[in-house]
Amino acid sequence: xxxxxxxxxxxxxxxxxxxxxxxxxxxxxxxxxxxxxxxxxxxxxxxxxxxxxxxxxxxxxxxxxxxxxxxxxxxxxxxxxxxxxxxxxxxxxxxxxxxxxxxxxxxxxxxxxxxxxxxxxxxxxxxxxxxxxxxxxxxxxxxxxxxxxxxxxxxxxxxxxxxxxxxxxxxxxxxxxxxxxxxxxxxxxxxxxxxxxxxxxxxxxxxxxxxxxxxxxxxxxxxxxxxxxxxxxxxxxxxxxxxxxxx
Numbered sequence: 001x002x003x004x005x006x007x008x009x010x011x012x013x014x015x016x017x018x019x020x021x022x023x024x025x026x027x028x029x030x031x032x033x034x035x036x037x038x039x040x041x042x043x044x045x046x047x048x049x050x051x052x053x054x055x056x057x058x059x060x061x062x063x064x065x066x067x068x069x070x071x072x073x074x075x076x077x078x079x080x081x082x083x084x085x086x087x088x089x090x091x092x093x094x095x096x097x098x099x100x101x102x103x104x105x106x107x108x109x110x111x112x113x114x115x116x117x118x119x120x121x122x123x124x125x126x127x128x129x130x131x132x133x134x135x136x137x138x139x140x141x142x143x144x145x146x147x148x149x150x151x152x153x154x155x156x157x158x159x160x161x162x163x164x165x166x167x168x169x170x171x172x173x174x175x176x177x178x179x180x181x182x183x184x185x186x187x188x189x190x191x192x193x194x195x196x197x198x199x200x201x202x203x204x205x206x207x208x209x210x211x212x213x214x215x216x217x218x219x220x221x222x223x224x225x226x227x228x229x230x231x232x233x234x235x236x237x238x239x240x241x242x243x244x245x246x247x
């Protein structure tokens with residue numbers, strides 16, 4: 001049997017017999033590429049931990065907003081509030097969440113206020129250094145494998161990851177996906193405004209001085225414009241099997 005068959009079992013029979021992931025899968029890319037969906041699904045199927053690093057940046061952004069700061073506040077004040085935030089990431093892919101001072105803020109960090117401010121907070125070098133250290137600690141604590149998603153996982157957080165994947169898609173496709181997610185979650189969705197925000201975040205994330213958004217030199221770039229979630233998932237299973245990361 002080939003690598004994919006060993007991991008998946010007999011998909012055509014409607015069931016999956018998954019192995020267990022060993023090592024780190026680094027999933028990078030801009031928002032709206034399907035990173036969260038496929039990363040959680042991969043981790044859940046392969047008995048691995050799952051870490052959403054973007055949620056960590058969103059949570060410290062929420063801490064800054066609650067402290068009365070804005071995206072235009074001095075970097076020193078942003079850094080002070082962010083570093084004082086009590087964060088805990090639940091890495092169970094079946095029920096991932098982020099806690100801020102013990103409070104589940106998973107829903108609140110997806111709101112418009114945090115979305116508009118998170119790129120500015122994430123660009124502060126001291127904030128990135130502190131959160132990268134925390135992210136590496138979660139990776140080290142994983143008992144077996146872990147799927148980590150973000151924007152600088154393969155290039156900065158886990159440069160030695162055995163599998164690095166960079167998901168991409170056009171701005172229009174990503175904006176449409178985010179609109180659907182917002183509508184499903186009961187948040188207001190405006191197509192033009194969402195597209196403008198996607199373009200704004202891409203510009204900020206790719207031009208910041210510290211850990212700008214880009215694919216690691218040894219990452220596999222996967223364009224998801226025409227790919228379904230199932231298709232991306234199947235490709236990821238093939239890749240982890242080919243790299244011998246599943247037992």
